[in-house]
Amino acid sequence: CxxxxxxxxxxxxxxxxxxxxxxxxxxxxxxxxxxxxxxxxxxxxxxxxxxxxxxxxxxxxxxxxxxxxxxxxxxxxxxxxxxxxxxxxxxxxxxxxxxxxxxxxxxxxxxQPDRSYRQHDQKPQRTSASLSSRLARALVNLVPVAAKTILDPCCGSGALVLEAHAIGLQVFCGDINANMVQKTTENLAHFNYACGVQLQDARAWHQPVDAIVTDLPYGKYSRVADEVVLEIFTQAAVIAPMGVFVAGMDLSAQMLAAGYAQVEVFAVPKAKGFQRYVHRGSREPIGEPR
Structure with a gap:
């Protein structure tokens, strides 16, 4: 808000x-x-x-x-x-x-909100860990309204990518998993969104963008090693002044260690007592609301 x-x-x-x-x-x-x-x-x-x-x-x-x-x-x-x-x-x-x-x-x-995220509930490809379209829209909205470009380096099936496109942002995206690249590609095509999806390690991006928004792998079979997470954060802080990261635990300490000056954390309850942790980090202190 x-x-x-x-x-x-x-x-x-x-x-x-x-x-x-x-x-x-x-x-x-x-x-x-x-x-x-x-x-x-x-x-x-x-x-x-x-x-x-x-x-x-x-x-x-x-x-x-x-x-x-x-x-x-x-x-x-x-x-x-x-x-x-x-x-x-x-x-x-x-x-x-x-x-x-x-x-x-x-x-x-x-x-009033146009609720355009609802159409993405009908995307043809998804995973059991996919973000809801509404939550994905809210996460993209954590990026400053002046932002024009964003990167999702762990795009999964593309929930965040779809929402960023829907509000008019230029999106760069990719995933290290070829299956996820294919799912996002199919979902983008389904809604006639033009965006190339790269098969790429999240640590290998060098394209400067206004913000990074991504849902880190944190499921039972896809958890990323701690050192890899730190490397993802470090590279993200280099190429974008702000990063929004979703994880299965509080990773604010790692984000601060990676170079973010300020990190906000929001806990989002999920089914069966599980919680997602939404992190918003900035290379500069986030200004107070007017």
Missing amino acids: RVLSGVDPVQGIAAGGNTEYIGRAAYQQFGLQVLASAPDLQSLCEQAATLQGMEGFQVRVIAQASSGEERQAWALAVADAIQAKPNLDQPSHRLVLIKAAGHHVLGKIVT
């Missing part, structure tokens, strides 16, 4: 953030234009009464720890205040009332 909006969310809301990149998001719901803001519902309704051009509106409510009856009452209060006729079936203006931290905000939905 921080990368796409520019701000950290508080209670699931990124207030004051940029909505330009929400269309490519994996987990965000929408981007709002704030129409009214007040400490209490009555004051908010007074502001709502002054809104113009709201014909055909619809109001939904987001409020933690509230009942359905409460949310319905709040929605009706706002709807009654707006000087226009609602349209619940085909709204022209989709409004959202958010009640959080003792404050009320009324906003208009101006953008």
Whole structure:
């Protein structure tokens, strides 16, 4: 959320953030234009009464720890205040009332994720360890929005490669396993994405890119030796200022040893108690959100 909006969310809301990149998001719901803001519902309704051009509106409510009856009452209060006729079936203006931290905000939905990652759930080739399309999209979105080129040196069946293509990045990719190269090639062709897949050791890449995003082999039969992981990190830090790596354990110490100045780690639960660890490393300290 921080990368796409520019701000950290508080209670699931990124207030004051940029909505330009929400269309490519994996987990965000929408981007709002704030129409009214007040400490209490009555004051908010007074502001709502002054809104113009709201014909055909619809109001939904987001409020933690509230009942359905409460949310319905709040929605009706706002709807009654707006000087226009609602349209619940085909709204022209989709409004959202958010009640959080003792404050009320009324906003208009101006953008929503296109959910284009869903089409990749139908890719013809996959493995038992393949990332879901939605998670793969979220991982690609950890890369700064200014990035134009990325590398996936352990592409597997291509989940990350597909998502990077879908949001318009130039992608370089490969794998040391010829079977994985073939799977990614078939998946790319299925969606008419143009990208050459290289049969190559992850440590042998020299192509400078804006970021590296890859899912390291960490299954029961495909775990990479510790010294190889360190060598992958070392080369990655040379050719890209940022790297996003998925692994079966916390490898932040190895990333720091390989030359990254700062490493963030996010644990992502998987089935049967297993966890993936998502690492985002930068050669320079990652700036604080505005």
